[in-house]
Amino acid sequence: MTVRVGVIGAGMIGQDHIRRLTEVVTGATVTAVTDIDAERAAEVAARVGATALPTGTDLIDSPVVDAVLVTSWGPTHAEHVLNAVAAGKPVFCEKPLATSAEDCLRVVEAERAHGRRLVQVGFMRRFDAGYRQMKEVITAGGIGTPLIVHCAHRNPTVPEAYTSRMAAQDTAVHEIDVLRWLLDDEIVSAQVVTPRATSKRFAHLKDPQIMYFETAGGVRVDLEVFVNCQYGYDIQCETVGEDGLVRLPDPAAVGVRAAGRHGTAVQQDWKGRFVDAFDTEFREWIASVEAAVEPTGPSAWDGYAATVITDAAVRSLDSGGAVVTVDMKPRPALYGGTA
Amino acid sequence: MTVRVGVIGAGMIGQDHIRRLTEVVTGATVTAVTDIDAERAAEVAARVGATALPTGTDLIDSPVVDAVLVTSWGPTHAEHVLNAVAAGKPVFCEKPLATSAEDCLRVVEAERAHGRRLVQVGFMRRFDAGYRQMKEVITAGGIGTPLIVHCAHRNPTVPEAYTSRMAAQDTAVHEIDVLRWLLDDEIVSAQVVTPRATSKRFAHLKDPQIMYFETAGGVRVDLEVFVNCQYGYDIQCETVGEDGLVRLPDPAAVGVRAAGRHGTAVQQDWKGRFVDAFDTEFREWIASVEAAVEPTGPSAWDGYAATVITDAAVRSLDSGGAVVTVDMKPRPALYGGTA
């Protein structure tokens, strides 16, 4: 009854998910671990009583592994996922599904050939209680047909290694996924413009950036990405419809009146902000594996779409702000499309 | 067409109201000023082109005075108001109407004999937009029959001259008046209890105090009076009814996110908090004088009631916390009663 998970990639994220599968989520056990650093794999595996295996292939093929979790370096994701699909095993792949649209498509094609969804991609916002409430309000007609979405994604600071393109690839990609799901609509164009840059960032970085998206249905989205906003980790989303609007709440926090101010603390990192979403994401994934049903989370197609849209945003950024059309293939029937 | 106002008492409050009548409220002009300090009267009068007169009686009898504003020392209020009533002139008296219930009753009796309301007492909360919205919600049945009211009245600090009894007489008296009006009900008992005193006050002062009131209709009120709360001037009021509750808003203020906090400034004094209420109070009073109709603000009876209830609260404080029954005369027909 317990799902035996093999983990490929035992870095920071991998270890956090191992902790989650071991200490937070019931019904799962981590039985195998592999990592490019064999010593690290051995150490992490030992901690939870799992076996350290030399390669991803070994792990995927292992008889003690019912389901695979891919948290290795991004460029290796596609290969591991393809191998898992080939082995017919459910696989949870941390974002990105692959580092190129082509590789994402290879996964989509493989899964399609398999005939059944095996892949879930790690976009956790869909599991956040606030976004879920927002989707319920929209679906129930509480604001009428959506027309506009205003978003902001702010981090206190980022390290020097964070590049201008990562604003789309690593940061905005979360909104890209959750917006497609919230609106049940496809993004067809992307544009990135750059306001005056904050002086509080490394010189190479364009920060903040503003991204504009348009959907097939004509919804317009503006998304502020500001990764050196200093004051905190702050996620905002407001969907405006024909009859009203719905807005994501700030996390509940005690209000304090002191020293002439009424105030609440702003969260400082995404881990705190989305801890419950991560837990729910894995709880529901494990439940789907245990029930031997297709996962309900973001699909390989969603992983592909996020990559294609992100690519368009990057091209816009590189071009100095052109509106870039998203060049997406027709959606296969496996993912609710007609192709 | 312009109402000519004579002002008795040219101290801080008097000067502020003169400014209000001169610079803020239309339809009024200050034509006469008197003060126990003749020099001050002369100076203040000169500033606004008014005549300085030697005594309150002179001012009340002056042919250039249509209406009288009493802002002198509390113990002199009753006499000036009685003289104004005797002269048949509208009179606005800053709180208290008189310093004893007996003196308040003398005014009530005089006005009753006169046969028509001439007196308005300066309780400004009834003119605050928030309290008015709250009354509208209650009156419209938005929360059902009121059952409980929770209040807080907080000041940052008070000077050494502020005594424990003033918590009822000077501070809570505003809630006492506004609650009677909000609930359209009479307060029948008062009790004052004292939590551990804050260390941040002069040693003689019991601060904070908590006051409990019960109305004829069975509504229970708790009122926190905390005049050295340090952080700001903060007025809270929440009325709980059979179907819901209504809560006074905090004053609108910009929200700032910075340094890890989301915050808004808390007001620091009553002048800022109630400036609009004061302006509206005088605008409506002047309008009633101009229209030669009875004032709609707090009446001499309300001034009497506030004093009797305040007296009960002070007796409770002095007794160490006994429940003290409010000993109020029957309400005369002039004030909506049956006596």
Added chain:
Amino acid sequence: MTVRVGVIGAGMIGQDHIRRLTEVVTGATVTAVTDIDAERAAEVAARVGATALPTGTDLIDSPVVDAVLVTSWGPTHAEHVLNAVAAGKPVFCEKPLATSAEDCLRVVEAERAHGRRLVQVGFMRRFDAGYRQMKEVITAGGIGTPLIVHCAHRNPTVPEAYTSRMAAQDTAVHEIDVLRWLLDDEIVSAQVVTPRATSKRFAHLKDPQIMYFETAGGVRVDLEVFVNCQYGYDIQCETVGEDGLVRLPDPAAVGVRAAGRHGTAVQQDWKGRFVDAFDTEFREWIASVEAAVEPTGPSAWDGYAATVITDAAVRSLDSGGAVVTVDMKPRPALYGGTA
């Protein structure tokens, strides 16, 4: 490594906790179940692969039971807990610990004789994120020394079986426990007064009730208990200190603007409001059992104190509103006291 839990009482609460231990909390397994209704015990046990046992004694003595969860009928709690202590097994007892102060004291004495804490009582508010933030703020000196607490505990409706005394025994008892913990102070007197009753309740019920508590340190608490407030399940708590105040947040919920209103949904029951608190409560309890350390949650002494204070509140209610002194024994050293 997995804690084997035996559950005494397989009613609604028992089943919910079994679900929690099985599906939500890791590190635990339910191995034995007993219930006064043997058929129900068998059925519930079968669902989770546990053994149904005839009696609580059998269960406590069973070699497959590491720790005991008591969720049976209140009057049976004390006996089961005493047996568990006698057996030297950790025991989690849903509130109340016992239905009389005397019986609570028997547990305290037994545990004291045992020399080490084995008992945790099921007051879940201490595990709520909001209350924990509030305690952190207080402990960190963020509001200075506490002086006053304002609380409200509101339910939409209660069934006919809910009696006036249950307002203290079943409802206010949660605030009684969490206030003692928040303030790190003891409640020394209780008083219950009754405003006009809402017309929307069964005729026998006094609702709402207002409870006043005073602590040894001089803190004054007012608690509105209103179990037929109609509009929702609503928990409020505001602690006022020498330098400021801290207020419990409302649960995060999307804001909707539509039809002329800006609004958020109010929760409708305690299960939704405190679901995370319950999960955390059991997660921490299981962790303490696994680590073989004393539990950090509410102790037998806290269970005793809650009962004694609740008794005082009931006596006040019965007396028509007298201030009733809480007659509590000296706190033994095992619970941080000096007795």
Added chain:
Amino acid sequence: MTVRVGVIGAGMIGQDHIRRLTEVVTGATVTAVTDIDAERAAEVAARVGATALPTGTDLIDSPVVDAVLVTSWGPTHAEHVLNAVAAGKPVFCEKPLATSAEDCLRVVEAERAHGRRLVQVGFMRRFDAGYRQMKEVITAGGIGTPLIVHCAHRNPTVPEAYTSRMAAQDTAVHEIDVLRWLLDDEIVSAQVVTPRATSKRFAHLKDPQIMYFETAGGVRVDLEVFVNCQYGYDIQCETVGEDGLVRLPDPAAVGVRAAGRHGTAVQQDWKGRFVDAFDTEFREWIASVEAAVEPTGPSAWDGYAATVITDAAVRSLDSGGAVVTVDMKPRPALYGGTA
């Protein structure tokens, strides 16, 4: 000492300002009125004891007129303002200053030739308490250098006569003015894009529209204009700076909990939302006239700038969403520029 105001245009807005000057603002009297409809002029004049005059020229030249208020039909504004400047009289002109940039420039040139500011244009947002607080926070460095502004301007509905261009000309023009003032920066480009149109508008109207502005300093602004949003009149503005952000508050309104919701009423029209701003606007204008100093409100230059920027937005709308550069003349020294 009282400022004698002559009013050109006795329509709805004119009458409202006459009421304001007569009943709300002290220190002013309306002494002359003219209107294209002589009968209406006579009637409105009679109501406040003013003289009805046949033409704007007569009114401007009248010896009983110290200052001129222009509230006539937009296309006539420029001529009246030019005449007032020629007469050396202070003139308050409702927006727009003129219906073309050329005509605005004629006013600017005339005033420049006069050598001293006589003209104030009726953009009232600069007098709103919330925007003023926001400017104070920005000026005090509370959020660091501004980088981005997010705005929304929503009306419940508009009549059929409202055209797509009016979204810029009549609606967004308020944000255009207040943003230039808030940021102390100039708008250099405008772009208007159109999401899917709401079904709840007349078929000819593009609603909502989203406007993007860029300033000389590199600040990016997004402004949602949605004039059939159904739910209320709702003005939002959030300025994001290097260190934090500041957000306009919603108007203070009582919170009501009932029927499962916590809610506040949303205002339904701009008159209620900005009534205090209008009052303050006229109070400060009259004070400047009385003191014979230059007005501190929006200048002829601001009126020109608003028109040029609005024109750019309209060109963008007409073009289907092109980024249109704002073609503004150099700012003359009279208005703080260097030309």
